[in-house]
Amino acid sequence: MKAIQMTTFGEPDVLKYKTIEDPKPSNNEVCVKLFAAGVNPNEAYVRTGTYAFLIPDLPYTPGFDGAGIVESVGEDVTRVKVGDRVFVAALLAQKNTGTYAEKVVCDASAVHLLPESFSFEQGAALGIPAVTAYRAIFQRANIKPGETVLIHGASGGVGLLAVQMASSIGATVIGTASSEEGKNLVLQSGAQYVCNHVTEDTIEEILALTNSTGPDVIIEFLANANLETDLKVIAPYGRIVVIGNRGSIEINPRNAMAKECDILGTAVFNIPKKQYEECLIGVSALLKSGVLNPQVGSRLPLSEAKQAHIDIMSKKAKGKIVLVID
Incomplete structure (x- = not known):
């Protein structure tokens, strides 16, 4: 599959668009075919290798948020099924292969149903x-x-x-x-x-x-x-x-x-796990009730993740920056 991968820390140009192996879900994990990924300042901080909250092992595919369709599930997964429209919020997930990619595998608890009335790009604007x-x-x-x-x-x-x-x-x-x-x-x-x-x-x-x-x-x-x-x-x-x-x-x-x-x-x-889960339950309820209407500010193809990281730190973003995945 196509994905963004970094093999060293540094400026946005360490984000490389390349072909890597497809991830496979294990027990209590879900594989989602992504159509959009959200871009967050946190990911720009992680990219530098100096972020106090996370210094990942390399090589590393960034991305905590995305939206798409469930492609496969591991054993013991009951909350979603193959074919479901979902958004991914994998910030605190134990397993997350990164959403700057055509597919992501993450904990089943990080995958949430996305109502039909919302686009995948809007779903990717949720999460963090x-x-x-x-x-x-x-x-x-x-x-x-x-x-x-x-x-x-x-x-x-x-x-x-x-x-x-x-x-x-x-x-x-x-x-x-x-x-x-x-x-x-x-x-x-x-x-x-x-x-x-x-x-x-x-x-x-x-x-x-x-x-x-x-x-x-x-x-x-x-x-x-x-x-x-x-x-x-x-x-x-x-x-x-x-x-x-x-x-x-x-x-x-x-x-x-x-x-x-x-x-x-x-x-x-730093959010305690129980309160983090309460946040996502609340967000899902507000989404379903129509209170939330995520605004997508700019769209870039996955291959231009470098530019997305430049833009997200420019302080001029209006709405959410989203990577579109074909």
Whole structure:
């Protein structure tokens, strides 16, 4: 089969498009013929060989998320059958041969039914982004109906799903985006308000939308740039959930003391197994009920995984980047 494989760590050009042996499922494993694979920042970090959460053995085929049709199953598999349309969310799977490929073999528990109303590309946009959004919104922030939520970078793959989840339970959502196209996507996903990215100069705009109290919850994608501003704008007793960071930042802890607010971190590799499974059960239910509508931002052929990794780290992604597999 055709796949992306890396034999060394490094820049995106270590991602090579080549022919490798087809994987075969063992007990409690499933083989899925893939038609799309999701591209995540985590995979770009893993590619460097410096990611604290995972340094894989080489050669290695990247990819945790994808969607396609079940081709074969190992013994004792009952949750899916050959021919089922499915999405793959294999981040915490014990077995995962990588979704940047025409086929993937992974734990049966990582394979979930994909409703007919969703495309394979939309299915590939779930996995890490959907689990991250669900974890941040429901398990860490514990958002309640009627609360106000500020979602930084709401036009990305995770952000749009977070907007949909928060608005579905009656929260008031403020999203930020840098382009008009991104802002329109945020509004279409259910946000009541959308504005430019929050800076020291635009704090008053957020306060004006929240009766001068600030949002109850902030979902933060770039804490090294925004955390100090978050502490100034958050409502008293509010919660800041950090799900993204690319460096260090100096903050004044007195801002947290004065608000008695909480700063909550989350990283998908750290989610306890039971809570991770709860995330996927919740995501599947929201998908089936029509709450979730994954947005695919750009599509590239599998052979252009190198470019996908360049794009995913450019901070300009709108919706999900997906590799299309013929």
